[in-house]
Amino acid sequence: MTDVPRARWGPLLERLADDLTPEPLSDPAWERAFREVPRHLFVPVYYDETDDGAPTRVGAEDPGWLEGVYTDDSLITQLRRHPQAPGSWWPTSSSSRPSLMVAMLHALDVRDGHRVLEIGTGSGYNAALLSARLGGEKVTTVDIDPELTSTARRRLAGAGHRPAVVTGDGAEGAPERAPFDRVIVTHSVEQVPYAWIAQTRPGGLILVDVRSVGTPRVGHLARLGVHEDGTASGGFDVSEPGFFMPARHDITVPQRRFPPPMDLRDSIERSSEIGARALDPPGAAFWLWALVPDIGITSMGGAALLFTPDGAWATADELGRVRAAGPHDLWALAEKAQKDWEAAGRPGVEEYLIEVGPQGQRIIPPIAL
Structure with a gap:
């Protein structure tokens, strides 16, 4: 763990918490959780982009690292070489922008005693916030990358949290730990896997960034309620758009769709x-x-x-x-x-609906297609 005196990071965390929305941290339970969990324990290294587009590593030994951790910015925490472009790097994990995390955790609408499944462990910071709010025994977090889950498990334990950390394809959920009251997803998906609905209790909520694999700018956070008949439905009216990295079914790179050869x-x-x-x-x-x-x-x-x-x-x-x-x-x-x-009157994204069932997913404009 990164050994930094509280006298250095405490004021930075307090300042960041004071600046966050909603209003700020209007739920007292999330207020306590956010002010208790030091972000720097989960982001000992991040990567900035230089003027020429190359990544540069920023760690505890670098001036400005701690201040950078306690800004309201998304920070790249893992890079891999792109298998289709030798010499280039592909971001494969990040610590999300704190204000986005706060907005999502509020939108998740958790209650004491709820069991939560997080898809996308990443640095472990979000799992730590969930554990601080609910207790580690109520939290399960899944990631496909064993390097990330191993590191996150160690960081979480060092911070005093012991949620269940599972290595596996997030699309499959965590059936051995189900059922859940809430599911929160920290990567984007083009199609919501039905396994998440099947593993969520009726009345539960799923919060996920539904986004085109071929068009990263097309998508938004969706909040789906799970019904007694095994289906889920909801909308895209969460205040934050999301814009997460796409899911990985291969740990090498996130999913993408590229144009075909053009003649x-x-x-x-x-x-x-x-x-x-x-x-x-x-x-x-x-x-x-x-x-x-x-x-x-x-x-x-x-x-x-x-x-x-x-x-x-x-x-x-x-x-x-x-x-x-x-x-x-x-x-x-x-x-x-x-x-x-x-x-239809030029509707915005927040006016669309989404339905997911055993047969698949449908996005519904304000006037059905």
Whole structure:
């Protein structure tokens, strides 16, 4: 553990706690938990990005490390070499921004005696806050990376907390520890695994960042209530958007979806009434994602780029000049989504609903597709 006198870190923690929302730390139980758990014990090292994009390690031996830990910032805590890009690094774990953690813990609406499953142990800091609030015997935390779970288990014990720390694929939950009253997920998923619903008591809550694998900007925190019939439903009206790293089913890298090979000779050219900026509003992009759940939405050279795993792709510039290739015209789907979104009154992401059951997941715009 990082041995720092309380006289140094205590005032920094108090200042950070004073600055946090909601109002700040309006639940007295979370107020106590947050002020009791030192963040620096769980972030002995983090990585900053230099001007040239290279990561630089910041540890206890570096000036400014402690002050950096006690800022309201997300801190990268683990990097791995990207297997598809030799020489580059991929962030695979972080300590979330404290104000986001506080907002999520409030939204989780825990009560004394609740059993909580955390998916994504990471540094162990969030599990420590949960343990301080509920007692370690009520908390189970899961991560696929044995390096992270081993380190977190040691840090948690050093801080006086002993939740159950499980190494495994978070998508499978922790059936041996179920049922749970609450599930909180600290990475994003494109599809909410049904195992989480099955392991949550009726009346329980699941808080998770539901986000496109192909389009990291498209997504938001969802809060789902679990029903007696084994389904769950909810919405995206949590105050914080989330924006977590995607899940890992392989410890090497998070899930991502990349554009297929693009040969302009295979494409058709046409014009469109909408251009590249049409999908800039989050609500509009969310509508298209609800229509085509496996779509990727990104940009390339100033043009919007859409793609799907079946090899289809389409680009559109700001003047509405379209190129499309593959088994279907993806920009035609964007045109339909834009028209329907406009007709519905241009709803924001917080107006969408989500349902999850044994048959899968459905994101529902304010006017059902």
